[in-house]
Amino acid sequence: MSEQITMRIDGQVCTAKEGQTIIEVAQANGRYIPSLCHMPGLSADGCCRLCLVEVTGLNRLLPACTTPVRNGMSVVTDSERLNQNRLMALELLFSERNHICAVCVSNGHCELQGLAQQLGLTHIHFTYNYPKLPVDVSHPRFVLDHNRCILCARCVRVCDEVEGAHVWDIAGRGINSMLVSDLQRPWGESQSCTSCGKCVQVCPTGALVEKGHAVEEMTKRNAVVTQLAIKRGTHP
């Protein structure tokens, strides 16, 4: 039997089980921590850096999605320092690729756009990168638009952990990182893809979408993936 832990989140006393992460305990106790790569039902990745929190006694910030709770831990989820860090992480995501919300099929349903609104982001302080990126339309039902990808790797994890196909991977390093299917073959030629569409449903932006949608028409049902993980017992 797992051990009970007592900790504080923003001063509120919370009980948790050993092995839970800060973001899981926060959500169970009604505390909201912004995140983009985290998805209940999938393993933690810690790559988007939106969920950074302050842990008392530590100078550096820790990602709430990958940090396990400890007995007596005290966590701060909302402060000026955290807000500055989150805005910076968001602005870097916006400036890295070509996110043109106005012409995106996911306009109005996008988690990146939603977080920007929620955190009050009205412009990007960094100079935009304007990379020339391809759009893969080779799959009969789906589209991969690299311009809108934030490399959160939700698609990589859901395909590997829930569907069991492992079509997706991230190739390259740093700013040259790219989402690839089947070791860099066009998605439509993938031997391993089952066309289940789970990657599309968990994608937080308009990077992975169904064909045949106009601007603002692509809505996603990512709760399905969490429910699947719970039914299969892979999610606590």
Add this chain to the structure above:
Amino acid sequence: MKKARVATMWLDACSGCHMSFLDIDEALLDVAPKIDLVYGPLVDAQEFPDDVDVCIIEGAIGNQDDVERVKRARERSRILVALGDCATTGNVPSMRNPIPVKTILERVYIEGAEGQKVIPTQGVPALMRHARPLHELVKIDLHVPGCPPPAPAILYVVSELLAGRIPDLKSKVRFG
């Protein structure tokens, strides 16, 4: 009460933000007596005047002419407002940015043209390498994103500015 001297400007954009401004409908009747519209696509003035209280700019900086106009607006206005996604992020005009200017002009005026295949150079300002948001060139006092920003948000912004306050737009507007 002294009327506020207001200018508007239309750069690299579709004029949708100006349309959205007009969409405040009957509230225009409340706003109109409080302002002197001294410059913009809605009035005849040819030269950007001096001593402007608020200049509201729609559009990205896409060509050499835009650069000059934005600099002039900054010099002669107390408050500069970037209205809409093109002004705040570059938006649709910036979709050309990954492609070199020469390639685009050849695609449109040579490959895409029927009849005379000439890239125009006379009477049109030269395109900048990138279409950029305003704050990359001059200091902007207020960013109002949206494509276009909804009419109620524009009315809120204008009302607050006329009352002498810089509006707090947190969560009231979004990109796209």
